[in-house]
Amino acid sequence: MKKILMMAAVAGAIAAGASTTVLPYGDVRLKGPMGERLNKMIEHHLKATDVDYITAPFLEKTERGRRWQTEFWGKFMHAAMPFWTYTQDAELRKHIDFGFERICASQEPSGYIGNYPDELRCGEGWDVWGMKYTMMGLMHYADGLASDDPRRQKALTAARRVCDYVIDQLGPNGKRGYHLWESGNWCGFASSSILEPVVWLYNRTKDKKYLDFATYLVKDMTEVKPGPRLLDLALKDISVADRNGYDNKAETHGGYVMKHNRWKAYEMMSCYQGATRSSATRSTSRAAAPRPRPGSTVRRSSTSPTCTCRRRAW
Numbered sequence: 001m002k003k004i005l006m007m008a009a010v011a012g013a014i015a016a017g018a019s020t021t022v023l024p025y026g027d028v029r030l031k032g033p034m035g036e037r038l039n040k041m042i043e044h045h046l047k048a049t050d051v052d053y054i055t056a057p058f059l060e061k062t063e064r065g066r067r068w069q070t071e072f073w074g075k076f077m078h079a080a081m082p083f084w085t086y087t088q089d090a091e092l093r094k095h096i097d098f099g100f101e102r103i104c105a106s107q108e109p110s111g112y113i114g115n116y117p118d119e120l121r122c123g124e125g126w127d128v129w130g131m132k133y134t135m136m137g138l139m140h141y142a143d144g145l146a147s148d149d150p151r152r153q154k155a156l157t158a159a160r161r162v163c164d165y166v167i168d169q170l171g172p173n174g175k176r177g178y179h180l181w182e183s184g185n186w187c188g189f190a191s192s193s194i195l196e197p198v199v200w201l202y203n204r205t206k207d208k209k210y211l212d213f214a215t216y217l218v219k220d221m222t223e224v225k226p227g228p229r230l231l232d233l234a235l236k237d238i239s240v241a242d243r244n245g246y247d248n249k250a251e252t253h254g255g256y257v258m259k260h261n262r263w264k265a266y267e268m269m270s271c272y273q274g275a276t277r278s279s280a281t282r283s284t285s286r287a288a289a290p291r292p293r294p295g296s297t298v299r300r301s302s303t304s305p306t307c308t309c310r311r312r313a314w
Contacts, residue, residue: 058106074133111161189267195274
């Protein structure tokens with residue numbers, strides 16, 4: 001009971017605006033039942049992940065259907081790098097480094113990292129969705145390294161090359177001849193969620209082309225009538241359950257649903273997460289930019305990459 005009261009007091013102090021300090025992962029240790037469960041998870045789940053198995057599809061590149069094999073390495077890294085920082089476990093670090101080298105070895109001269117043959121890339125499957133998680137995994141790896149570690153630059157360069165490939169294929173005037181949201185599944189939700197690591201990449205490199213690409217993705221999320229419509233329908237207070245039928249069909253059965261339906265929560269929330277990060281990044285960029293001279297005219301985009309929504313919209 002004393003522990004519960006102490007936790008409640010700490011939570012109350014934080015809510016009241018008391019000063020707090022965020023400690024690095026390695027400076028914190030969980031003890032008691034929670035610590036025991038965490039240690040078991042790291043030992044029996046995270047360290048037990050077959051990294052050879054989850055990276056094999058990147059090297060084989062034989063996928064011809066709709067399997068989402070290439071999301072798993074990035075998700076592994078999302079947990080592995082923070083928990084390696086927490087534990088400094090040598091065996092876990094060995095798995096991490098092995099997977100990273102396998103991913104880098106799979107990267108083609110074009111920058112592509114994925115599991116599809118060229119003719120099926122950026123198409124009807126989960127290719128762009130997979131590249132999203134690959135970019136995240138590479139940046140998680142970079143973030144866990146010292147600034148002078150050459151592997152950090154290697155990881156960031158690999159992430160940049162993946163993003164450059166996506167821009168080249170599906171960006172403005174892309175070689176594939178269609179917009180990014182038109183690839184993948186769920187009315188563009190899955191592919192459009194690559195927005196978040198694109199913003200991450202801008203924040204780590206300060207290369208404006210990635211911020212420009214993020215803006216392009218946000219505009220496509222809301223301005224294309226048969227597209228995702230993630231922001232404008234939310235701002236109009238249209239419930240998620242009612243968003244089909246706005247310039248697409250309100251069908252609920254068959255293959256049409258997986259391609260065009262706007263109900264899929266996981267991919268949808270991934271897009272919203274990217275949109276909020278994009279909005280925060282652009283706000284920071286504007287605050288750091290030189291102020292316009294008195295009397296000058298400032299033109300603003302017609303689409304603001306924010307997703308502030310009311311009530312039940314999302």
